[in-house]
Structure formats: C-alpha cells, structure tokens
Amino acid sequence: MGAFAVLLAPAIAAAQAQAPKGLGTEEFGMSPRELVQAIEKTEELIARCMREQGFQYIAADHKTVRAGMSADKNLPGLSEEEFVSRHGFGVSTFYTGLPPQLATGYSPARVGLGERNVQIFRKLSPADQVAYNRALLGDDTSSTLAVALEIEDLSRTGGCTRKALTETFKPDQLKATHYNPQDALINKDPRMKAALGFWQREMKKAGFEYGHPDEIEPDLRNRLATLTDGGKLLVSKMSADQKTALRKLQDFERLVAAKSFKMQEEVLAPVEERIQQELFSRKVQ
Amino acid sequence: MVAKRVNVLWAILGAVGGMALGAWYMGSRIQSPAEMAARTAAPEASPILVPVEARVLSSDVVTRGTVRFGLPQPISIAPSTVKGAVGLISSLPRPNTNFGEGEVILSASGRPVFVLSGAAPAFRDMAPGTSGGDVRQLEEALARLGFDPGTVDGNYDQKTSGAVERMYRKVGWDPFAPTREQRAAVAAFEREWSDAARAQLAAEATRETAVKAVAAARATAEQNTRQAALDSAARIGDSRQLADARAGKSLALEAERARAAHSATAASADVATQVADRALIVLDPRQTETARAAAEAKLKVARAAQRKAKLEADLAIQTAAREAGLADERIRVAEGAVKAARLEGERNVRAAQEQQTLAEFDVQVASERAGRLERELATARAKLGVQVPADEVVFIPSLPIRVHEVTAAVAANASGPVMSVTDNQLSIDSQLPLEAAPLVKPGMKVAIDEQALGIKATGVVETVANTPGTRGVDGYHFYLGVRVETTPVPLAGFSVRLTIPIETSKGSVTAVPTSAVSLAADGTSRVLVDRGGKQEYVTVQPGLSTGGYVEVDASDARLVPGQLVVVGYKTAEPAAVK
Known part of the structure; x- marks a missing residue:
C-alpha cells in the first residue's frame, strides 16, 4: 500500500495545487x-x-459601490466593535421606513447608490419616488446592489437591480441558499x-x-420585514x-x-x- | 502448498489490478503538455446567429410622470333670493367621489344641489319667465340628460319647468315649488290688477260721458250760434231799416213825416177854414157875437189842433228817429250776441273736449296700469311654476368631476366655497431632458404603462415647456404635460412610464441587430449572412437605428426576413460571472 501511496502522491498533490473555481477572495468567491x-x-x-423604465439613473462606479459595501456596520469615529455594541448589525436599529435615498443618517444603501442618484431621486414626486425604487429595487428597498453584495444575498434584490444581476451572476448565486464557496x-x-x-453552544447559553x-x-x-410590512x-x-x-x-x-461579534x-x-492562510497564503480582507 | 500458490497468485493479481487501477487513475489525471494545451485552448468560436426580421422600428423618448386629475377648482354656492335664508349643509361628499351631470353633489336644509355642465356659474334663481345664458346652460344640460326642455332658447318656459321637475323627481327630490311669499305676491298682484281693471272701466265710462258732453256742447253751441245768428239777422234787418231811416228814406219816419205834414196841412187847412169861417162870420155882420165867438173859438181849436198835429208829428218823427238810432245798437247787440253765443258754444265745446281729453288720458293711464298689472300678474303667475334656486345648482365647465377637497362642514352655511373639485380628465406631469425636449411636440401620441402594476393606456402630448425649470421641474429639464386618453384604469396618483415615439420606420422594414452590421474596408456597411453553414457578406444600406435594431436595405434583395445573420461568436464563460 505504501508503494501505492507513493505512486498516487503526485496526482494528489497536483489535484490539491489546482485551486477550485469560485474561490476568489471577494464576495461570491470572486477575485477583486x-x-x-x-x-x-x-x-x-x-x-x-x-432608462427603459423612464427613470434617470447614473451607473455608479465600483468605488461608489465599494464604499457602500464598506459602509456596512461602519460609522465615522466608531470601531466595528463599538458600532455593533451600540447599533447591533444596523438592521433594525437604523430602521426608519424611509427609502435609502431619503435617509439622513447611517445608510450603506444610500452610499452605494451614489450621491447623484440620490439627488435625482429626491427631485422626484412622491409617486415617482415609489415607482423609482420599485423599478430599481423591487419590493425590498433596502437591498441595493452594494448591500446585496456585502451581505452576499442577492435573493432579496428586485427590479432593475435583480434584472441586471441575472445577466451578470449565475442563477444559483441569485438564490438565498447560495453560499460563498470559500x-x-x-x-x-x-x-x-x-x-x-463551540459558537453555537455559547450562543445557546446566551x-x-x-x-x-x-x-x-x-x-x-x-423579522424586521414582517414587522414593517416589507x-x-x-x-x-x-x-x-x-x-x-x-x-x-x-x-x-x-x-x-x-x-x-465577541464570539x-x-x-x-x-x-x-488560519484556514484562509493555508488556502490562499494570505488573510482575506 | 497449492493454497499458498493460490494466495500468491491472488496477491499478484491484486497487485496487478491495483497497479492497473492506479495507472488508470493517473492516466486520467496526468496529461501531456499537448493534451493540456488542447484541453485549455479556447474552444473553436461558433457564430451566434439571429434571424433577419421584418419589424417596425421606432425611436422613443422614455420618461416618467405622475398621473393626476385636472387642477383643483373651487365650487361655490350662490345665495338664493327666493329662499330668503341660507341653508345649512346636511350632507357632503367624500374626497375622490366622482360626480356626473345631473347628480346631487350635496344637500342643504333638505334641498339638493345638482351639478350640471356649464361654463358660467349659477348666479341667480331661475324660474319661469327668466331668460339668459344661464337658462340656456340649464336647458342644454336638461337636454343632455334627456329631459326635453323644449327649444333651447335661453327662456325658462313651461317646458323647461317640466324638465326641471323631471330632473328632480328622477333623483328622488321634490322640485322647488312656489314659496308663500311668491304666492302672496301673486295675490297682491291680482288685487291690484282687479282695482286697475275697475279703474279702467270707470275711466272708459268717464270718457264716454265726456264724448257725449262734447257732442252736447257742440250741439248746444251750434244751436245757440244759430239762434244768435237768427237774432243777428233780425237785428241786421232792423239795422237796414234804421239805415233807411238815417238816409231819410225810412218809411216809418217818412210816414210819420207825411202824416205830420198831412196833419199839419190838414191842421193848416182847418185853421185856414176856420180863419175863413171866422172872417166870414166877422165880416158878416149878421153874425152874432156868439157865432163870432164860436168862429173865433173854432179858429182857436183849429190852431190848437194844428199845433197838436205839429207836436205829434214832431214827436212821431223824433220817435222814429230814435227808433232808427236804436236799431244800430240792436244790430251791434245782435252781432255781439251771435259772437257771444258762438264763443260760448266754442268755450263749452272746448271745455267738453278738454273733459274728453282728460277722460281719454285717464282711460289710457288706467289701461296702461291695468295692462302692466296684467303682465306682471301673468309673470308672477308664470313664476309660480317649478324653479331652480341659485343654491341648488352648480355649473362646472367640464364633467364628470372628482371631489378633491371638502372645505365646508356639515351644519355649516351652504354658501360660498364648499369644496374643490377636479375634472375627471387625467393628466400627467412629467419632464424631459434638455436633449429630448426639442424632439417632442404637442399632439404626439404617448404610450403609458407601468409594468409592475400592469397598467397600459395611451395619451397625447399636451404641453412641452418652452424653457427649462418651469412648473416644478429642475433647470435641467423641460416640463412635459400629457393628457391621458380614455382608459378604464384608475391611474390617478400613479407614477407611469411614458414612451413617446419620435421617429418610426413608417411600417415594417427589414431590420437586423446593430451588432450584425459591420464596416467593410471600403467604408460600406455589411452583414454576414449564414447560408446553410456557409457565410457570405451582404452589403446593406443602414437606415433608422433604434432599440438595438437597425433598418437595412440590400438593394439586390439578397437579404430577406428569416435569413440568419451573424451577430458575434460564442466564447468561454468567465469563471465567477457569466
């Protein structure tokens, strides 16, 4: 069997050295x-x-979307730990019911949309604002592209965002059950x-x-969607x-x-x- | 021993089998560089073919807008003079309620307020006898509602009244009947007219009397004049006699004078006789003294008779002369009497005529008053028909309407503005980018839709602002107003997509995706046509390009709908994204 193992070793090593597809370091296993x-x-x-829906929308550059993604659980002057201790994940704690474009405080969705689109939105009539967000985001107005990418859940997206994602992402990536391969x-x-x-046990104790x-x-x-009628x-x-x-x-x-967060x-x-270092020889940001 | 050999054999077989399996596995995993290159090489590109289509190409301007009803306009209730007091609102509509012509929009003090179509607002009570533009509006509305108001002439007549009554009855309300004050006014008119009629009859009787008095005066005057004339004629006859007397030719005077001369002659002759007798006697001595004395006495008597005759003749002549003098006076008196009689007659006639004139004037005044009162009575009686108080109808230029906001409250006075309404015409407030505004003109058709709500309608461009930044849009857009055409979908309040075709291919044309058209080295446009696996370039003349398609014209008919053209080639899919 030892000789057998020796014989198979190169093949196994070659198989391990070949990185699986979709194991990029970014969201959804993509490379930067x-x-x-x-x-x-x-x-x-x-x-x-x-545009086809009759609305003006300026395509946000990746930096803007990135900024929206980075704004998640991030407020100026607060570390992530401080943010979490004060505002949790910022899901229900910053809920106002307003569309993200009209938010005045913490709103990764608003940051990810870009300031020009926010200004365009604010100049619309109330009815047009509703239609705009329905066209752009569908039912869940909090699920902008930046937010969806950040939380790696494209299933909550809708409208043109969903339509565009279906052309740029694979069908299984659009499902709530999709899990980052990494x-x-x-x-x-x-x-x-x-x-x-261990995490489960400690959480259960709490x-x-x-x-x-x-x-x-x-x-x-x-839970928030149930409480706030979507x-x-x-x-x-x-x-x-x-x-x-x-x-x-x-x-x-x-x-x-x-x-x-503590756990x-x-x-x-x-x-x-440790596992990431073993897999990718570096820590994933 | 055999068993041992068998075991060795099995071991060898197992080893060989294992090595075979290992070799198979490694063979499947280990690849030669050539195999690796072949396996990792890009797959042979295969063309992506799409069919040539015959379709209508349309270049559109797409924008959004919010649907609304027309601009709100207030509804005011005018005060009614026939009612006297302002009613209290007893029922009001809810916002967004729609009303058509002939419907009751609210009620006040148990009376309805109808909404009718008309440009001018209701400003007065309309009753039988009134006329004007407002009545014409009412008649037109009644005619539209099918109540037949008769001739639409702006006059509120009995047919109009009947139509109004039917309009009230149809919606379950009693028409507005004459008020007690109106009936009392009619009764007063009737009394006045009755008095006036009697006064007219009296005046006419007076006039008849005056006419007769004039005739009588004329007759009397004529009679008096005639009598005076007769008297005058008699006087004139006397005057002629007097004139004869004056001329010495008066028969009486002459007769008197002749008689006086005769008497004087007779008396002289008698005196001469007596003188002669006395002389005879005196000279006759035989006569006695007594005879002498008697002769003397006879002479004296004759002389006395002569003197008497002379005196009597003078007196007769004087009397005749006096009589002749009196005749002028009598003529003048007679002439004066004739003139006086004529003047008296004329005066009496004039007086009678004046009385007649006064009587006729009285008759005229009385007739006019009676006529006026009769007309007023007729008007008042006519007004006793069904009427439309000013506070029971509101005229709206365009119907149906939709209640926008109710400003009055129940139990408030039903006067002045009570609510605001919009017409039922849907309009869309939208905006156009600066570059698109010049392409859109009023009158262009607009496709209206909202996919999320399944809304579809059509409209027409009504307004495109001349300058940007008007009517609530920012300075980088032009206001666009669109009128929604008839649609069963309640669009008000929705944000809708507006698609305005600004250029079309005027029918079906041969079209291919824009990616199918490429430029040849000589600058001509061409498409790559697949003919059963063999590809061939076809030179085309591109036309209108919109919506990802471009109109193409191959002059030699080598490109027809249904043929396949190459729009690209299939390539390997990216690792993470499609």
Missing part, C-alpha cells in the same frame, strides 16, 4: 478584478433598465466545525438559537404596539450582535484566518 467587472457591468445594466470550504474544515460548535453567524442578519431582516411602514406611522415590537427587536439585535472575534476569526 471579477468583482469590479461584475459591479461595473451590473451598474451599466441597471442604468439601461432604468466560506463553504472553510466551514467544512474540522477546526472550523469545532469552532462553530439564549440565541443560531447555527452560524451568517444566519443572524437574514433572520433579523426577515420595510414600507414608516416609524412615524407605527402604532404603539408596533413601536414596542420594533424596540424589542432592536434590543434583541444589539444583544445578539454583541454576543455574536466571532474570539473563537471563529482566528480559526478562519
């Missing part, structure tokens, strides 16, 4: 170049689609499995039933019960985010970095 190309192409398609690979690692098991950190934000978004209900028009429920959800978000930093991040 592929991500830039995907963003630029998607934005052009969105702009064309919006993350999937990391999650298969026994060390990560062990770390995730009263949070999640199997993976990536399950928390979608769950929060679903994100269309203005906070100012909420009933007292709805406001109470929103406050509870915000408190829950802060708690679960803080616990998850992730202490338990998961070191393991993930």
